[in-house]
Amino acid sequence: MEARSRGRAVAGGIVPLVLVAVLLAYMLGPGSEMLRLGVPLPEISIERVDFVGSEILATVRNTGPVPVDVALADVNDRIQPAAVEPDRHLERLESALVRIPFEWNVAEPYAIGITTDDGTRFEKMVDAAAPATRPTWDLAAFFALVGTFVGVVPVVIGMLWLPFLRGMSSARYHFFLALTAGLLLFLAIDATEEALDISRNDLAGAFNGALLVATAIALSFLALYYSGERLAGRTGPAAAGLMISVGIGLHNFGEGLAIGAAIGIGSLAFGTFLIVGFTLHNVTEGLAIAASVSRRRPALPVLAALAMIAGAPAILGAWTGGFAYSPMASAIFLGVGAGAILQVVLVVLRWIRNEGGRFSSPSVTLGLASGMLVMYLTSILV
Amino acid sequence: MISRSRAVLAAVLVAGLSAVIALPMISDAQTEVRTFVTHNGAIVKTSGDVLDPLYTPSTVEFDPDEFLRNFEYGRVSISETGQTVRDFTIIARDDLIQEVSPGVFYNVWTFNGTVPGPTLRATEGDLLRINFINNGSKAHTIHFHGIHPAGMDGVFEPVGSGGRFVYEFEAGPVGVHPYHCHIMPLEEHIVHGLYGMFIVDPREGREPADEMVMVLNGLDTDFDGENNFYAANTIPFYYQHHPIQIDAGDLVRIYVANMVEFDPINNFHLHGNLYKYYPTGTDVVPSFYTDMITLSQTERGIMEFTYEHPGKYLFHAHKVEFSEKGWVGIFLVRGDGGEGYGS
Numbered sequence: 263m264e265a266r267s268r269g270r271a272v273a274g275g276i277v278p279l280v281l282v283a284v285l286l287a288y289m290l291g292p293g294s295e296m297l298r299l300g301v302p303l304p305e306i307s308i309e310r311v312d313f314v315g316s317e318i319l320a321t322v323r324n325t326g327p328v329p330v331d332v333a334l335a336d337v338n339d340r341i342q343p344a345a346v347e348p349d350r351h352l353e354r355l356e357s358a359l360v361r362i363p364f365e366w367n368v369a370e371p372y373a374i375g376i377t378t379d380d381g382t383r384f385e386k387m388v389d390a391a392a393p394a395t396r397p398t399w400d401l402a403a404f405f406a407l408v409g410t411f412v413g414v415v416p417v418v419i420g421m422l423w424l425p426f427l428r429g430m431s432s433a434r435y436h437f438f439l440a441l442t443a444g445l446l447l448f449l450a451i452d453a454t455e456e457a458l459d460i461s462r463n464d465l466a467g468a469f470n471g472a473l474l475v476a477t478a479i480a481l482s483f484l485a486l487y488y489s490g491e492r493l494a495g496r497t498g499p500a501a502a503g504l505m506i507s508v509g510i511g512l513h514n515f516g517e518g519l520a521i522g523a524a525i526g527i528g529s530l531a532f533g534t535f536l537i538v539g540f541t542l543h544n545v546t547e548g549l550a551i552a553a554s555v556s557r558r559r560p561a562l563p564v565l566a567a568l569a570m571i572a573g574a575p576a577i578l579g580a581w582t583g584g585f586a587y588s589p590m591a592s593a594i595f596l597g598v599g600a601g602a603i604l605q606v607v608l609v610v611l612r613w614i615r616n617e618g619g620r621f622s623s624p625s626v627t628l629g630l631a632s633g634m635l636v637m638y639l640t641s642i643l644v
Numbered sequence: 645m646i647s648r649s650r651a652v653l654a655a656v657l658v659a660g661l662s663a664v665i666a667l668p669m670i671s672d673a674q675t676e677v678r679t680f681v682t683h684n685g686a687i688v689k690t691s692g693d694v695l696d697p698l699y700t701p702s703t704v705e706f707d708p709d710e711f712l713r714n715f716e717y718g719r720v721s722i723s724e725t726g727q728t729v730r731d732f733t734i735i736a737r738d739d740l741i742q743e744v745s746p747g748v749f750y751n752v753w754t755f756n757g758t759v760p761g762p763t764l765r766a767t768e769g770d771l772l773r774i775n776f777i778n779n780g781s782k783a784h785t786i787h788f789h790g791i792h793p794a795g796m797d798g799v800f801e802p803v804g805s806g807g808r809f810v811y812e813f814e815a816g817p818v819g820v821h822p823y824h825c826h827i828m829p830l831e832e833h834i835v836h837g838l839y840g841m842f843i844v845d846p847r848e849g850r851e852p853a854d855e856m857v858m859v860l861n862g863l864d865t866d867f868d869g870e871n872n873f874y875a876a877n878t879i880p881f882y883y884q885h886h887p888i889q890i891d892a893g894d895l896v897r898i899y900v901a902n903m904v905e906f907d908p909i910n911n912f913h914l915h916g917n918l919y920k921y922y923p924t925g926t927d928v929v930p931s932f933y934t935d936m937i938t939l940s941q942t943e944r945g946i947m948e949f950t951y952e953h954p955g956k957y958l959f960h961a962h963k964v965e966f967s968e969k970g971w972v973g974i975f976l977v978r979g980d981g982g983e984g985y986g987s
Contacts, residue, residue, distance in 0.1 A: 381865025
């Protein structure tokens, strides 16, 4: 009986799937004529343009509803002989590399055009040509240094507020916890905005960028919420500090990406500017971690580990952004960071309540408001 | 147990879906190495496909070599009054898709199946009867430049889909004239390819020469109001990879007409030589001796030149944007005794 009812349950789960498969097969097969409405327009996206030696490399992806063939390449609207690897035929979402031999000049703008078999020309504008970054040890060391300055150093400096936070009155402590929540809330919004920006500017419409970001945020929130509950059950309240460090670490990974990509695409001045801004901005993140652990007496190695978890991902981010920038990966990482931070905000707010604080109390309200404001003001530097 | 098996099922589903999405991105790699030559003469190797309109053999249905020296004189008869009568049949279509540059397919609108349409040729005073059949889906006409009665102008007598019309007039004046469809929107009908050349020879004839036709045109393959390609006789870069062979010492005569739309001017520059230029071909005395003539829309004329030295000579638009998008070619001048350059 048991086996039979289980079999029935499995069948009940599978029957709708089978019906969907049949429906799909019909719509794509015999029923496709019925659904042929309008004219499918081919579309490709030039996802990135690299300037290497005496070649311009354009990565193109078929982001339209039908397969296309790449027919021609041009630079500044002048036809150039080129090669397309692995081949000119692109199925939906397939990508290829178009190599255009061209003696380009540093810092000059270029319009890269790709024409498909139906004669449509797609263009990507590059504001200033710069040699593509090649992964060398020197550059890797440079990115590591930058990541340390942006991530690790300010977080450690911020954590030096720990003795100051210890032994303060409960109302003051609530203020600093709320301040942390405010800081984090700002970071979550910031990361979301950045992810949407990237998805809007650099991601083909076919990928539904905004929904990709929303999905990344939701999944990361749920994953951390779930694991956070498990972790809290096992190791006690000390987990909150770890959760905050992880959230901030993901966020700093995103900042590393932005800096690495800025240097990678050659806008070094912009990169320097970002570094200064992020360094100041991130001191506040150390404060957030310090506030979360100040009521316990964590050992020094634990504090060091928290600082590394929060700060070191900036180095990884800089490497990724500088050497293997992908708009899709960036949008996803930033979305994951935003979801993680939102989860931490929830943890902090719940913690304030567990400590006997109320949202309507002056210290909590003021803390949240100050957190947002401090972040906004330091963000102007970025 | 059940929850675990469901989790496994979900994981399998997710993995399966990811594989379906990711698979098309992994393309079958090719191992064959191909090479191509850049504009600067560098040789580049690739494991992929070569995108090169200059040196890629294309399967174009239209043959610019054949078009270059082809003249249609019509079916000739003599009327009761002794006048030469030339009957032409021209069929318009607007449904053909042709490969206009290697790998690029475009909906051409055609007179007798080609862009440009056939080069019609008559002698001054001949009676012309052009039997026009519109097999297109839209209304079309033929509007000839030249002198003829108002009712034969092909403007106020649109010929609907499946319709016919006979244009009848005396050939004149002497010269080289374009003809084209004159249905609105005019730009659309012209830029799709409904045009051609009409030559009226003087009764006494012209000096014997190696004669050829070049209709300078452009193709706006993505309909954005700008030409994606330019050419002499439609196919970009064609005469660069199929040089036009002429003989040193021979008189060469080119009938040129500019049918480029969107861009206000076009021009014709000849390397290593100068040509005598007869604007509109209406006079037998040249107006210019130059290597550079600028032509606006439907401006046309006759160019005459003779090469002394064998070798390869470029000719192209000196509006170099046009030449870098296809309006460029080569004259291969063969020496005496048929010994050409590189032979």
